[in-house]
Amino acid sequence: MTHLPNSLQGRDITYLLHPVTNARAHERTGPLVITRGEGVHVFDDSGKDYIEGLAGLWSVALGFSEKRLVEAAIRQLHQLPYMHLFASKGHEPSILLAEKLVQMTPKGLDRVHFTNSGSEANDTVIKMVWFYNNAIGRPEKKKFIGRIKGYHGITIAAGSLTGIPANHKGFDLPLDFARHVSTPHYWRFGHEGETEDQYSDRLAAELEEMILTEGPDTVAAFIGEPLMGAGGVIVPPRGYWPKIQAVCRKYDVLIVADEVINGFGRTGKMFACETYGIEPDILVLSKQITSSYQPLAAVVFSDAIYQGIADGSETLGTFGHGYTTSGHPVATAVGLECISIIEERDLVSNAARMGRILREGLARYKDHPMVGEVRGEGLIAAVEFVSDKATKAGFQPVGLAAQAVMAACQHHGLILRVSGEAVCFCPPLIITEDEIRELLHRFDLAMTDAFAQIAAV
Numbered sequence: 001m002t003h004l005p006n007s008l009q010g011r012d013i014t015y016l017l018h019p020v021t022n023a024r025a026h027e028r029t030g031p032l033v034i035t036r037g038e039g040v041h042v043f044d045d046s047g048k049d050y051i052e053g054l055a056g057l058w059s060v061a062l063g064f065s066e067k068r069l070v071e072a073a074i075r076q077l078h079q080l081p082y083m084h085l086f087a088s089k090g091h092e093p094s095i096l097l098a099e100k101l102v103q104m105t106p107k108g109l110d111r112v113h114f115t116n117s118g119s120e121a122n123d124t125v126i127k128m129v130w131f132y133n134n135a136i137g138r139p140e141k142k143k144f145i146g147r148i149k150g151y152h153g154i155t156i157a158a159g160s161l162t163g164i165p166a167n168h169k170g171f172d173l174p175l176d177f178a179r180h181v182s183t184p185h186y187w188r189f190g191h192e193g194e195t196e197d198q199y200s201d202r203l204a205a206e207l208e209e210m211i212l213t214e215g216p217d218t219v220a221a222f223i224g225e226p227l228m229g230a231g232g233v234i235v236p237p238r239g240y241w242p243k244i245q246a247v248c249r250k251y252d253v254l255i256v257a258d259e260v261i262n263g264f265g266r267t268g269k270m271f272a273c274e275t276y277g278i279e280p281d282i283l284v285l286s287k288q289i290t291s292s293y294q295p296l297a298a299v300v301f302s303d304a305i306y307q308g309i310a311d312g313s314e315t316l317g318t319f320g321h322g323y324t325t326s327g328h329p330v331a332t333a334v335g336l337e338c339i340s341i342i343e344e345r346d347l348v349s350n351a352a353r354m355g356r357i358l359r360e361g362l363a364r365y366k367d368h369p370m371v372g373e374v375r376g377e378g379l380i381a382a383v384e385f386v387s388d389k390a391t392k393a394g395f396q397p398v399g400l401a402a403q404a405v406m407a408a409c410q411h412h413g414l415i416l417r418v419s420g421e422a423v424c425f426c427p428p429l430i431i432t433e434d435e436i437r438e439l440l441h442r443f444d445l446a447m448t449d450a451f452a453q454i455a456a457v
């Protein structure tokens, strides 16, 4: 496609390097320029409407036109547009939001540290845990164990916890403190005749073996998304989290639940830790905390960790970590308003109800010759494609079918996201039944087109 040099597309191609984009391919296609949003819809510069089936980047819980969030931001901009939290400074919205998060998150999480993004939050977790272990006299206990296909961000340290090769390749990652155990994906990796519980036992045994091989005195923490998001919406097998948790407790390995996607209702409960029976030492939140109207993330953690860090600030020196815009007043004010709306409108129940309708609608593709698995929980789902149903083999090149379906969806007015050979669904929490049905209708049109196109190759 050629674009006029002075069009927005032409100027984008001339001036921008896009995140997570093939730069050369982008030079040929140019961007899809989105100009406005309304509810679960966004509109491009030609006026075409799309259902945002991924809520932006798994994040716009309240849709694209929530005036109360805009007003909360404007009120705060008038009152106090900026103040930091360094050197004992404070401001009201960050204090109130910290209090609210401690009250609403699972028990045992007592303190909050704010950052701007999920990646910064996970970098912060690493530094907090290192500082804590230095402070309590176990300086060797520094390694983190994540999982293949886990996503925890893209900064150098958080990116090392991420277990997706595309985020490592070319960047000299991962760093040496990070290890990865298997993806908990029963459909793909469960053995013939193995039950979900037996599979979970096998994964817990793998984790234990890794901790023992590395040396328990060197392993600080295990990090995981309760339900994996960017790796392809992978729902943990039955029994997985309690078994993993038991191994961590046995070796005094901290449990970090990365709920950057899962948090605030996505899995049908306020937090996915409740969905899967996880009692984390550290909980990481972002995205839906402000519906992404403002950049904000929060690390919520136990009193034991706080006490270690507080003691360490006296014995090691000041906790010398934080960002200029950590706990930004506008972002935290928007966060407070966003959480109020999620609670007032009971959007967690809506996510559970709408999720059931979405997953029932997608289940009809289970017998489709190109579909290997339809999976999901709450209002997050994926359809994974296979070239051979019996062997579960994917396509060559990887993602061929998923990319074709995604492109056809875009043509029919539905924005989704691809992960490997899966297309992922994660619409705003405010979505209605009629909108889910329209989303499914557009997906159906796209499946017909993409299937015909692939069958013709």
Ligand code: PMP
Binding pocket: 057, 116, 117, 118, 119, 120, 122, 151, 152, 153, 154, 225, 229, 230, 258, 259, 260, 261, 286
């Ligand atoms: N953790 C998880 C689970 C995520 O899904 C993401 C982003 N998709 C991150 C961390 C990183 O967040 P950010 O992009 O805000 O740095």
